[in-house]
Amino acid sequence: MIKKIDVGTEFYHSLTNRNYQQRDGKNTGVGFRETYLSELDTDEAWKDDSGFIILDFTNVKKMGPSWANEVFAYFTKYAKPKIILKKIKLENISRVKKSIIQNELEGGYSREIGFMA
């Protein structure tokens, strides 16, 4: 049974921060990935492209590229964008938010800039 998460309600409605160092450091992409997608952080998880989770964006008001990069583009080290979107299905998402995620998947995972502190 595929898990379904209402991102806006169960996590937060404003998804902008990559990690604790960005802006107010809350509700970060790292936090989301470690809470809901930690099982995907292995090679084993990507051996097949069956769905793992459904993310419902109905109650998400804002999404930023940094958050999307940390949550989605992080997995480009395991699989291609098409496969990532088969494993992590998106529901009730606007075309703008979808294009933000698409941009991040196509651009690849950006490493942290070391001198943020």
Place this chain on the structure above:
Amino acid sequence: MDSWHKIKMNNKYIYVFLAIIFFFVFLTHIDGMATGLCYWLSQKNNFLALIFCAFIEDPININDLNTSISIITKCLNIIIGVGGLFLGIYYFSSRISYDREAAAIEKKNIRLNMILDQLNIYDGFVSKILRMDFQDEIMLEKIRDKVERSFELVQLLIENNDAILNLTDEDIQTVTKVNAYVDKCEIMIIRYPFILEQEIDFKEQKREYIPLIQDARMVCLQNMG
């Protein structure tokens, strides 16, 4: 154009109205047309002539030139009248479609102009950072906050007017690419003390940013009607 929009008429009632007018025009000219048809069919010994004879009110002398001219004139009148009615229907119907299309284009242009204005505002704040036009950390953070807020509005405008704008997925991606770059790059992340310490300038970031904002502006301009 506004008056056309205010008239809310269902096309099928217009056709009924015009059909009634056509029927009365036909009735007033039927005797002339029927006489002509009756004469023509009877010449060909066609039994259908009997049907049209029923419409002839007064006995007439077909050989009388005046009567012939009158019959021809009435037949022509009915043909021109009906033709004119159909032209009128066609014009009215076309005018309504044209006005609807023009209104849709106007709506779309207004929204594209709003997005373009907001992109220009966003560009203004990003350029401030690229030019190092800030004196302290507080000012830098204020500008960064404005950069975020201004692009939020661009996203909201596109999201909430999707049906009117009818942009392609590629167009939306081109617009969001600008902030995809800016949000993750050094201009939004590096702390002020580090900028001073390392004497950082943002020339490389400027080179990468400018084509992206230009492409985003082009999306708006190319989609204007």
